[in-house]
Amino acid sequence: MLAYGLLAFGLSAVLAMVTWGVVSQYLTEQREQSAKFVTEDNAAALRFGLYGPPKPCQPAREHVECPTPTLQDGVTPMEVLNSLPSTDAAASMLYLDNHWYALTGQPSDLPPDMIQAAVAGTASQRRIQVGGQPVLAVAVPMGIKGDAFFEWHPLGALDETLRTLKYTLIAAAVATTLIGLAVGRLASTVALRPLAELAGVADAVARGKLDARLPAENDKDLGGLARSFNQTAADLERRVAADARFAGDVSHELRTPLMTMLNSMQLIQNHRDELPDAVREPVELLGDDLDRFRRLVIDLLEISRDDGGDRGSREIVRIADLVRAAADAAAGREVTEVEHEAEGLTLQADKRRLERVVANLVENAEDHAGGCKGVGVRTGGLGVVITVDDAGPGIAVEDRARIFERFGRGETSGRGRGVGLGLAIVARHVQWHHGTIHVTERPGGGARFVIELPAKTS
Known part of the structure; x- marks a missing residue:
């Protein structure tokens, strides 16, 4: 039973760890990619709303840069931020011309090195804590040097999903272990049932029930043992019955001479005063031995009666x-x-x-x-x-x-x-x-x- 339980626990633990590793990694990567794509799309929409369609630029001379795009007339950054489509982002912030524009969230919650990297033109993402809640912060450069767009996306649902998955896998491992123990118990019970029957029958024989027999003579595994045991028990029963008959016959045969000796001894004891002093002590010793002999014969008769199968009457x-x-x-x-x-x-x-x-x-x-x-x-x-x-x-x-x-x-x-x-x-x-x-x-x-x-x- 213990072996089945340990095997079930080991297999379920390995399966749970593999499942946890694969599923948690997959869900986390999917969440990070989704947040990244949403932030990049919002950054592109924000850039289009601020600067309009991109204009082609081919410099006439080498080492000459294209002119920096300018804001469209009548367009303000806050209006464009408000016009962004609704997503699961918890906060959207724009760093434009050395100024911060935000609908929700505080730029101070963003890691400084992440801001510096985004302003320098490097996109990044990082898991941070905002107000005690886990979020995924995503930084995307705006395509114009010094400008960047930031969003953070809540990870509470992902964490809850992973937590539920973890508890489910633990419960499944525990249930599998218990099932393994139950299967082991059942298997051991089935496997050891013939031996338990053998032990029970052997105990019955030891307690004097000599007619007890094993019913498993046709069992392919224990048939030989059962037949040998039954044969031994049958031989023992016959031997005990024969000994009981012998003891009973001997006791019955002894009763007549014993009664004669006892009656004679009683007659001698009735005339004890007439006996010489030298004879009295041997007569008393003989009387004691005859009394022990009488009890022995009675006990042998009683034992032989029980061994012979006397069921008595209730x-x-x-x-x-x-x-x-x-x-x-x-x-x-x-x-x-x-x-x-x-x-x-x-x-x-x-x-x-x-x-x-x-x-x-x-x-x-x-x-x-x-x-x-x-x-x-x-x-x-x-x-x-x-x-x-x-x-x-x-x-x-x-x-x-x-x-x-x-x-x-x-x-x-x-x-x-x-x-x-x-x-x-x-x-x-x-x-x-x-x-x-x-x-x-x-x-x-x-x-x-x-x-x-x-x-x-x-």
Whole structure:
């Protein structure tokens, strides 16, 4: 776009300067010639009126001059000046026999050297200022030594014409530059549209929409790139689907032995007092690992369900009631505080997914961040804002985006003991509801997870 604009500006500037130079020079020369011809014609008419028709003169001897013409009887210079035809001259002045005769204008406004040259027999013209106005002064000898005729012609109309021409050329140059910028913008948009589509589809794939494809496979320029990208995206989609099926199959297969182990562990823990002291600690460690194993299997099932294309089902839910039930159940106590204005907010949601979002955040705070300090529901943002506060050391700024990735654990914040899937599931489910999630610092210390969802009042 900048290149088109600079090219248009350069061409229009060169064209404007050339046009200005040619036209202004032409108009000025035409005006000067017209003034000169008019002044010469008036001088000839004045000479005829003063002296009559010219008489032929052939001296009888060499170095003998013809007699000087004399004024006609009954003729005065002012009468002849008055009889001159009307022209555009602003002033006419006659210098005759060392006397000035003028209808308008002051001889004192004429340059002295111009007067001397005209009296000496040399015609001239010059641009001067009279009363603050530009005029063209023209001096013509009368043909009799010592006599001269002067006129000045106004140049205001010429200057106004040139000024209008200058402004017009500047406006045309500016308009041409803007048109060049617009054409450049249009050309760049057309040229880069396929790349913009590629960037958009690539971003969609990166956000998990693996079925996104480029429609430009038949484009003569980008067809090969589009086909390669679509093939890569299709292979990725198949690989992710296969991995999801594998994770789901493995998780389903693990559920039966896991339930057996959990039931057995529960039975052992019910008889914990009967166990020898040396066995109790290993049993407790085994119980903790089995609980982590259970959560891992549940998370893998959840991830595989999403990756496998589970679209879920939407229904109208009261957000305050759902958050209160899920958060209090996950924490084992009342931790939810709902703003009065948020009590009536509803959302087209998948209850299972939304409950899992709240439960995961509360469990994450309980197990890895010193306990849940509170869950808040208020109006704002996209419609409703849900906050989950914990009592941990907080999350480092460099970890705040990474913790929402799969197996991305905040090592610097003391959250490294988790399997790294809970927050990834939270982010996926929030995105499924067209919401956003981010983490900040809680006033007083700890982390605050902030969820915004597009809710409305029922």
